Amino acid sequence: MTHEDSALVNARTYLSLGKPADALRALAPHLASNPDDDRGLCLASQAHLSAGQAAQALGSARQAIALTPDNEWAWRLVALAYSKLGNVAEAKAAASTAQAIAPGLWVTHAQVAQVDIAAKRITGDAVEAAREAVRLAPMEPDAHLTVGNVALAQQDWAAAEAAFRASLRLQPDHPAARNNLSLVLLRQGRAGSAAAGFIDILVTDPASEVALRNLRAVAAVALRRIHFILWIAFAIVTVAFSGASQPSDSPVYGLVWQDFLIATAAVSGIFVGVYIVQLRRAAGRRFGRFVRSIPRLDRLLVVWAVLLVGDYALIVAACFTSVRMAQLLYLVAGAFLVAGSIVVIVRRRRSVERVV
Known part of the structure; x- marks a missing residue:
């Protein structure tokens, strides 16, 4: 193996290990002595993309195209860089050029679809390109992943699930397919199955930010469902209190209210319990x-969970006290639910900030 080949092999190895900075360091002396090596320039572009340096990636890919205009790899890298930079029109043009240069390669068709996926605007061209990628490479997990990502962007949950499962049949440990399948399950309301998928990812990759973020979403969905059930219980009792006559010291009056409050607490507790059992199963x-x-x-999430536990504790406590005290406890329970809703709003704002 020549010194030049060694530099390229080392760069590819570093990229496969998720170390773009090391890949760039390995390529630097090689490109300094071989500035016209389009392979090295493409690897440098790929490393810059992995490092989140889209502008530098675009520059390296453009240099490679200047040397070899029919280099489909370089055109795909240009498309990726423009997508990262938010220039959808240029990304589409570059992806189409790669597709025209090498129509027999599945990756060029996948790139056409990926531009639309990144832009969150799925066109007919993207759907057709994803299907063509699978037709050309039915045994390639990433081809099926592309079909799944297109369907996910279209909110076609059934098609997305089928595509991600097809990818996982070919490569059971495919991280993106595992993550996206769990995401689809979450969108379908199958929070427990989604949580299991994200947990499995974190077992193999504890540092996966994507899996952690999605697991937070699963926890939020579960707490939101419980929150809703408790809101219903609170609303029923509040309406009953507001529609009733003034509290009476009559034992019969107290017994009727106690039975009503016990029934409300029991029914809401059963609904919460059934949901938790479904999650666990x-x-x-x-x-x-x-x-x-x-x-x-x-x-x-912890604050939210504590508020919900406290709310239900107040609902239960209200069953075993006077009517006047029960009204007071439900007033406090309502404050807990409102506080939980404020937590939801704060979390959503933080999520928006993270995305930006």
């Missing part, structure tokens, strides 16, 4: 790990 042996992971996922 779907998550399987990962359920305990999921619950234990909530404190490290987001402190606001």
